[in-house]
Amino acid sequence: MRCLPRGGAYGLSPPWSVTSVDFRQPEGAIHFEVDCMAKRLPCPSCGAADQPIHDRIARRWQHLHFFQFRAFIDARLPRVACSACSKATQVEVSWARPGSRFSLVMEAFVVAMCQAMPVAHVARLVGVSDDRIWRVLKHHVDQARAKEDHAAVRRIGVDETSTRRGKGSRWALLKNSVNWTRKQIDTMHWLQRSGLKTARAWRLKEALCRIYQQCTDPAEAERLLRRWISWARRSRLTPFKVLSATVRAHLEGIVEHFRSGLSNGFVEGMNSQIQAAKARAKGYATTANMTVIAYLLCAKLRHLPRNPWLPHHAS
Ligand SMILES: [Zn+2]
Structure with a gap:
């Protein structure tokens, strides 16, 4: 030319x-x-x-x-x-940055695409292996996290999530019963009739949920929580005995929720976002990969490379 x-x-x-x-x-x-x-x-x-x-x-x-x-x-x-x-x-x-085999604008484009679609799809579009895309993501998420300042954080929320695929009755147990599918309702009825440990565990879990859903008064919440702790301690279910000890140890802080009105709705929202991404990706091979995606989608990182397709006045 x-x-x-x-x-x-x-x-x-x-x-x-x-x-x-x-x-x-x-x-x-x-x-x-x-x-x-x-x-x-x-x-x-x-x-x-x-x-x-x-x-x-x-x-x-x-x-x-x-x-x-x-x-x-x-x-x-x-x-x-x-x-x-x-x-x-x-x-x-x-x-380009040292050690990378992509130009800087290509890396910025890769990061922007990974916010909208699974890494495997991005790898196919770019014509490289998944590993190379993961390495770019990890680098930029780590860099962006290192530049964040959390000095103004006053409250933290905690929730758990899962890395791999696979849900069945366990998912139904974790899910609010009003959102169950017909099949999950049938499974749960069978479990309740079976007298399995699982069914006892479910009743304990439902009782604890009801305290959260229905209680508005701190004194009432404390009374019901103490009763639940006593029930869980005698449940002959080791995980619930452990949980009852945890609830007892943190009772003061838990009751504070009913006073301040703070809830874990925000972290549950983030959890849903992560689970939706996981479903699109058909699961993540490692916990480290899911952690990278969680930060990419939910952390509002302010120092990621700028999407090269956005106009200059946009962020
Ligand atoms: Zn020199």
Whole structure:
């Protein structure tokens, strides 16, 4: 091609410039070759000016698609041989972060896409492995979290969620009974008739839920909670004996809920958002992956890379 795109499309500035554009139709890709025109550079390690270039190492970064074609930036990165600090140090480039094989705008686009669709879908669209997308996400979520300031936080809410697929009667036990499906109602009726431990556990759980749903007076709540603790302690169900001890240990704080009116509705809302993403993704292979998605979707991180498709005045 005669007319080369301007360097601004890649975040290029002198001494870097585009030297060739190679359209490889069988590969469905366009390769942009960029080169550093300088013969001497400042040392990236100690900053000493005007140092000779030791050698150049070929590197490739995947950039945003050009129309339907994948796009790559190819460059030979100079290593500066410094007479001041005696190190040979590779220069950093303005269009990518060290160690990444994506351009910065491509990483920003990947992060934006992962907020709207499962990682596996993004990987297919970009034409790379899931692992590479996860690595980009983890890097940017970690960076964004490190920049957050939680000094003004006064209250925290706690809820639990699950990483993997698989729900059945366990899900029905956790779910509010008014939202049960016909099949779950049938299962629960069978469980109640069976006299199984599961059914006793369900009655205990329902009783505790009712205290939360119906009680508005702190004194009444404390009386009912103490009665529930006594029942759970004698239930011959180890998890409920443990729970009753926990409720007793934190009784004062729990009763405070009935005084202040604070609830865990907010964290439950976040939980629903995480579970919906998990369902779309058909489960997560690791807890670490789900944690990354939870932060990405729910944490309102203010320092993620900016979606390159948004207009400049939008956030
Ligand atoms: Zn140096």
